[in-house]
Amino acid sequence: MLAFYELIKLVSPFLLKIIIDTLTSSGIAELKLLLWLVAGMLAAEEFQSVVGWVTNRLIIKVILEIEYYLPVSAQKKMMFLSLGYHERENTGNKITKVQRGVEHITNLIENMFWEILPTCLQLIITVITLFYIDWRFSVAFFLFFPIFFYLTYRVNFKLKSRRQEMHQKWEEASGKMAQSILNINAVQSFVQEERETKEYQGIRDVILTNESYVWNKVMNFVMTRDFIINSGRLTTLMMGIWLVYNGLTTIGTLVFVFTISEKAFFSMFRLSRFYDRIEHSLEPVERFISLAKEEPEIKNPARGLKPKNIKGEVEFQNVAFAYHGGQRKALNGVSFHIPAGSRAAFVGPSGGGKTTIARLIYRHFDPFSGRVLLDGCSLRDYDLYHFRRAIAIVPQEVEIFSARVRDNIAYASPGASLSEIKKAAQIANADEFINNLKDGYDTEVGERGIRLSGGQRQRVGIARAILAKPKILIFDEATSNLDSYSEKLIQEAMERVSQRRTVIIIAHRLSTIRHADQIFVLEGGKIIEQGSHEELSNVRGGLYAKLLKLQNTGDVD
Numbered sequence: 001m002l003a004f005y006e007l008i009k010l011v012s013p014f015l016l017k018i019i020i021d022t023l024t025s026s027g028i029a030e031l032k033l034l035l036w037l038v039a040g041m042l043a044a045e046e047f048q049s050v051v052g053w054v055t056n057r058l059i060i061k062v063i064l065e066i067e068y069y070l071p072v073s074a075q076k077k078m079m080f081l082s083l084g085y086h087e088r089e090n091t092g093n094k095i096t097k098v099q100r101g102v103e104h105i106t107n108l109i110e111n112m113f114w115e116i117l118p119t120c121l122q123l124i125i126t127v128i129t130l131f132y133i134d135w136r137f138s139v140a141f142f143l144f145f146p147i148f149f150y151l152t153y154r155v156n157f158k159l160k161s162r163r164q165e166m167h168q169k170w171e172e173a174s175g176k177m178a179q180s181i182l183n184i185n186a187v188q189s190f191v192q193e194e195r196e197t198k199e200y201q202g203i204r205d206v207i208l209t210n211e212s213y214v215w216n217k218v219m220n221f222v223m224t225r226d227f228i229i230n231s232g233r234l235t236t237l238m239m240g241i242w243l244v245y246n247g248l249t250t251i252g253t254l255v256f257v258f259t260i261s262e263k264a265f266f267s268m269f270r271l272s273r274f275y276d277r278i279e280h281s282l283e284p285v286e287r288f289i290s291l292a293k294e295e296p297e298i299k300n301p302a303r304g305l306k307p308k309n310i311k312g313e314v315e316f317q318n319v320a321f322a323y324h325g326g327q328r329k330a331l332n333g334v335s336f337h338i339p340a341g342s343r344a345a346f347v348g349p350s351g352g353g354k355t356t357i358a359r360l361i362y363r364h365f366d367p368f369s370g371r372v373l374l375d376g377c378s379l380r381d382y383d384l385y386h387f388r389r390a391i392a393i394v395p396q397e398v399e400i401f402s403a404r405v406r407d408n409i410a411y412a413s414p415g416a417s418l419s420e421i422k423k424a425a426q427i428a429n430a431d432e433f434i435n436n437l438k439d440g441y442d443t444e445v446g447e448r449g450i451r452l453s454g455g456q457r458q459r460v461g462i463a464r465a466i467l468a469k470p471k472i473l474i475f476d477e478a479t480s481n482l483d484s485y486s487e488k489l490i491q492e493a494m495e496r497v498s499q500r501r502t503v504i505i506i507a508h509r510l511s512t513i514r515h516a517d518q519i520f521v522l523e524g525g526k527i528i529e530q531g532s533h534e535e536l537s538n539v540r541g542g543l544y545a546k547l548l549k550l551q552n553t554g555d556v557d
């Protein structure tokens with residue numbers, strides 16, 4: 001289609017050649033023929049524009065589809081990549097990677113269809129035509145063409161490392177900006193506005209230096225390019241004059257050849273500019289592709305188990321785990337068994353590995369050695385998205401979406417009715433404070449739930465977990481942000497939801513876990529004590545007994 005379009009572009013100049021040749025040979029006598037030729041030119045131009053219209057419509061369709069598909073697939077990729085990946089990469093970097101990637105790929109494809117492909121075709125067609133009309137003209141062209149492209153390649157090759165650095169810094173810069181904005185509270189409270197600005201500026205400085213360098217080089221090169229092109233054009237013209245002078249060709253041919261060889265030289269110039277641009281886009285495109293190639297570390301088995309009823313029995317067999325393949329083990333030889341429907345608690349100093357256990361139960365990470373079992377089968381054998389639905393967690397930091405309170409509670413169960421949402425909120429002791437908000441359940445909570453207090457966010461998180469109707473419910477220090485009164489309410493809530501499901505409570509304050517069936521004391525990634533509250537509090541010199549004593553004397557932590 002494009003080739004056809006480029007071909008008919010040549011009709012009009014060719015008709016012009018015939019007109020000139022007719023005029024110079026037989027004068028006015030052929031007026032009628034001339035008029036027909038002019039009409040032919042008009043028709044050719046019109047036909048060309050119709051073909052152009054059809055082609056462009058096709059191209060636009062393709063481009064729009066690509067523009068739609070790329071970000072959607074990037075979002076999907078991000079959603080399904082394991083937590084491990086997301087913890088390694090910074091938010092701003094990831095977003096920039098996607099945005100710049102999509103932008104440059106779309107640009108490249110647009111250029112490809114609108115510019116590069118037509119220009120290439122034009123170049124090929126004109127060179128063949130030139131050769132066909134009079135091979136002597138094409139000589140000039142073939143002389144300059146290789147020099148030109150070799151130089152373009154060289155310049156871009158030299159700029160490659162600069163461009164790489166530039167794009168890396170771009171991602172870094174947006175990562176930096178995202179960090180300072182996300183933590184704006186800390187920035188302003190500790191009066192670090194200037195420093196954050198300076199650090200950001202520092203990264204942009206590197207970008208600026210590289211960018212100026214690259215563009216200066218490219219600009220300087222434009223001069224050289226112009227010179228080569230002009231020499232080519234002049235050579236063609238001089239050769240034409242010489243041929244006409246010696247009667248070896250007609251003036252019409254000269255005009256035709258000069259018109260299309262102008263076009264050919266101009267195409268050459270444009271192509272080399274596109275090459276610059278392609279080189280410029282290659283880096284962000286490669287970064288985007290590297291994201292597309294990223295594989296989730298946690299593999300979902302092809303035909304994973306999808307049992308109708310998950311009972312909720314959890315077992316760790318000699319589990320060891322280190323974050324990101326590191327040396328320091330967050331868990332080391334951990335074994336325990338939690339029967340379905342029972343209540344287990346993990347306590348111990350911060351950094352002991354309690355949250356890590358919760359993450360392994362979710363299979364956000366796989367253990368380095370040992371096994372994690374759910375209802376007697378290894379977690380690796382389950383369909384990832386199936387068994388995770390049977391678990392709900394109230395994490396240390398409840399993640400709140402910028403939406404209404406009710407949407408946040410119903411996040412795991414979008415179909416829930418308002419009365420179901422209210423019921424969950426009542427169990428979580430959140431109903432009262434929600435009713436006191438400006439618009440009750442319809443109140444917008446702001447980004448990350450900024451308009452709620454820490455304790456309120458936690459209770460929204462508890463209501464969300466309850467509404468998900470899980471078989472296993474995990475509270476990860478769910479009462480750490482609460483005053484003693486709210487803590488008591490939460491404890492009641494926990495009692496209420498403990499029936500017919502396995503409950504795992506990770507707690508700092510021992511008062512929360514008094515009634516647990518089993519208590520595991522975790523320190524330095526190892527279980528050092530286990531038993532019921534009564535058993536553990538009577539162990540002389542035991543960590544649990546010591547912690548209990550400290551907390552009873554009023555020192556809560």
Ligand SMILES: Nc1ncnc2c1ncn2[C@@H]1O[C@H](COP(=O)(O)OP(=O)(O)O)[C@@H](O)[C@H]1O
Binds near residue numbers: 352
């Ligand atoms: N995402 C992570 N990447 C690397 N190390 C981590 C990560 N999360 C926790 N750790 C490390 O693992 C250890 C156990 O952490 P964690 O399970 O969160 O402890 P706890 O919940 O008992 O306070 C700590 O030493 C901590 O520094």
Ligand SMILES: [Mg+2]
Binds near residue numbers: 354355356396476
């Ligand atoms: Mg923790």
